[in-house]
Amino acid sequence: MRSLKYLFIAFFIIFSAFPSPEATATEENTTMEVKLKNYLGNQTSVKLTATGDYRTSGGEIFIKAGEDLTLKVESAKIAVYKGSKKAGAYASFKIIPVKPDASLSINGRPYPGSFSFTVEGGYIRPINHVYIEDYLKGVVPREMPALWHAEALKAQAIAARTYALRHQSTLIDDTVSYQVYGGADGHYQTNSAIDQTTGMVIKQDDEIIEAFFSSSNGGMTESNSNVWSSGNPLAYLTIKEDSYDPKTNWAITLDKQQIDLSKKDLSNPDEWWTSVQEKDKAVVPRLKVWLNNNGYANKDIKITEIPVLTFTDKKTGGRVTKGSIQLKFYVRDLVDDRGSLLEQKINLTNVAASKIRGMVGQGVMKSYLVDHSSSNPSRIAIEGSGYGHGVGLSQFGAKNRAEAGQSYQEILAFYYPNTNIEKEYGKVGAGAKTDLDVKAAPNSINMKAKTDHEKDEVGITYSLKEDAVVSLTIKDSKGKALTNPVRDQTMKKGTHSVIWNTKAVSDGTYGAEISTMDRSGNEGSATMVIKISKDTSVPKITDVKISGNYSTEKANITYTINENSKVKVEIKNSKGKAVGTLSERQVIKGRQSATWDFKNMNNGMFTVTITAKDGSDNKKTVSTKIPIRKTTGIVTANALSIKENRNNSSETIGKLYKDQTVTILAQQDEWYKVKKGSQIGYVVKKHVKK
Structure with missing residues (x-):
């Protein structure tokens, strides 16, 4: 469910041939x-x-x-x-x-x-x-x-x-x-x-x-009018922070030059066409699909350069609305009058961000919530959060809210404020309203489970807001009842606990279902998933490697994990205080990576901490040190030009002034490669003192 577009009015008469056992x-x-x-x-x-x-x-x-x-x-x-x-x-x-x-x-x-x-x-x-x-x-x-x-x-x-x-x-x-x-x-x-x-x-x-929903809002809900410009703003689809959304992260990293054809004979592509491939394997295939659908149908294409990919014009919710992209490419059978391949170009500037996202792929650019973007002479890097349009209910946010004890009324009240639930049809109470400002239903039940693999048992606790008759049933993955730890027992309001012995069951997913009835006959119910795994071995995190790049001021952390786990990668300073969470998500076994942007960090020793928890709640943490040693310099000249290349005649891309501090990235002959803010270029070495 992602679109406001209507197709056309249905044209078949619906026969009332679909009665339900509960229909009225x-x-x-x-x-x-x-x-x-x-x-x-x-x-x-x-x-x-x-x-x-x-x-x-x-x-x-x-x-x-x-x-x-x-x-x-x-x-x-x-x-x-x-x-x-x-x-x-x-x-x-x-x-x-x-x-x-x-x-x-x-x-x-x-x-x-x-x-x-x-x-x-x-x-x-x-x-x-x-x-x-x-x-x-x-x-x-x-x-x-x-x-x-x-x-x-x-x-x-x-x-x-x-x-x-x-x-x-x-x-x-x-x-x-x-x-x-x-x-x-x-x-x-x-x-x-x-x-x-x-x-x-x-x-x-x-x-x-209009009950829109998406996978993840990236920590910020969005207004419908910011996503679909044709619609009026709806009061119940507002922009606000969502602390329960896991802020699903995504990133695009592209080499601007995909194929170097400087030494290839463009008049004889048969010699090399099949042997050269673009560097990128995620975005480039999607761009080729777009080209095939936009003027180059059934053409064999080689994309040589992607000089520009940017997103701009952020709305109040932080989501971009405009984008630009440039492509340079060759088509196998498009040649000039001398028979040499003719370079093709696409240049889209300040078009709808949705168009650019459609070109690079919605599975790659998962949302319009762009957190960081950068570009240097060789690479483009874009980072964002969220998955989907971010309007209305966040599915991952709803999951985390439910696991934190919120009822469905509370969840819907947050994502669709100032609305109410009505029973539009059904066996009893059609038209009855439930104001979504209320915090919980009278018979709401909070359930929790704690698995003890050594004792082969699961401790289940549940709380009642009033006296009630209670039944608790354990079911297998197909819904078949296995046991009833509690059967039609009258319980006082408050917290209760029961033990489910799991010696006789195999590994798998089970459901705990509890039903209650108070003195007035009002019914309540709740369900909970319980995973049984008698695995007691902790995940293994090996081959941790860290590579830093002072030009981009980013470090790439890679590691190998031996089983599917929920992994959290954190950066801590020398005092042990967490200064950033790089990743917190479910990963599959194998090689994984995370990126640390350290441009706002001072020099010092930092610790990368990787914590993994598998499906059996077995946990493992490993740590490794990473030093940050940025070389800085003080400008001694009254005014100093930042050049695009190591040549006084090259283009000036910025200015520095006396006593300003710059980050020195490298020394090359009589030049320093420096960074000031987002600008990276070259200055004459003698005008900067380390």
Whole structure:
């Protein structure tokens, strides 16, 4: 779900053929129309397999339970085959399940609900008409990991439902342009979150809000109007700091010269074309895709230089809105009148940042929140934080808030302030409001677990805000109940604990589910994921290496880790005080790296501390020293020019004045290479005293 764009008004009548066991008369208009593109792609032939009978809108049985059909595009129509026999051809058709619990597999992926089939651009295009709660069960586990904290999953379920109902009159698709939808293949954890919040949506002034969400906001939420200039600012989508967002970091580092062709014969590229490759393997392939889609279709391209890549015009939330890029490249079959390869150039200046991000790749430039950028004669470096547009709910922020004990009401109150939750439909209380300014539901339950691998047991604690009848169930990864440490016991308000013996269970992921009922019959529930791993070995961090560059004033720290772990890389000063966190994230085993920008640090001895915690909570910390010894000098001349190159006739790029301090990066003949602020250049050595 990433876009405000509407496609076009749906054109099929929705039959009320999707009853749910919990549906009531208030659910008359709670179906969605979803065009299936994401997983299906563009196909001229698809296979259908049904788990129940499906009929046409005229009442005839189209496909029986267990039967397979093949649909093919023939003469702009959909031809239907049973085995090798053609059963008919249609411009379009619709099928409806005879029983609501049936599902239809399309190329092996099952979907609930009914279907319309048309030909779109020469391809078969199914449109799934699905009850919204079933739709959400195919959405939530693809928008948020199903094993995250239950309160985060509930917040995601309500946000996804709100977004869906806001766009209900639009024919949406199953891609990130709206919400990723995977059909009937759900997960018991997310299904539970959806069931517990059935019908709940977020409203302001009795209107369903635009419940945008993204993976990570980088520590700062964003206004919708800063991201999508066509929309008016919405009061519930504000700019503010989010201390619970993990500030997902990303970086782009590019060599300006990708290929050196100075010694190549441009009139005879057959000699060298296949043997030379660009240095960058992340951004350059995306740039080639963009070039192929913008005037150079199906062309063989070599990108030789990327002289400029910058982002500017930050909005109040710190996100950039403009960008510039320059490319120099050759196309295999574009030559001048002498048969020599003709250099091509692209120069985009102060265009929308979204255009540049689309060129370099959204997976590379993960957000518009650019924290640092620098450029020297040979390299471009850009660092940022966040993943996605940053508007509305941060999924990683919601996870951390839930793990810190916040309820889904508190989570949604932060990301959509001055709104309320209403039960739009459902079994009980349709239209009832829950003000999102409240801090917690009356029966909210806080659960925690501590695993003791040596004793083969898990200590589970939970707190009650009032007296209640309590049941606690442990389930396996498939949702099967294994044991009930607490069964229908009356408990006083306060904190309680229970021990789950894990000797008989194997390593894996389990769920603890607690349900309560107070004296008035009000029910509460909570779920928690428990990982069992009898591994007691700590992660191994080896081959730690540090390389510094006084020109960029950055140090690169690399290390090898032997298992997947959550790793934190910190820098501490000589007094042991942390002066910076370089990385704090989940990493996969193998070689890892982090970058330290030390331009604001004084000379001295610093310590790099790497702490890793594996999935079994085994922890290991290693440390190594890193000295910072910047050479400085004092300007002795009244005025001193900073030259681009070691030549008095080269371009002057800056000025220094008497008694100013500069950082000396290197000595070359009678010149010092120096840095002052962001400027790097050359000055005559005799005018600077060390």
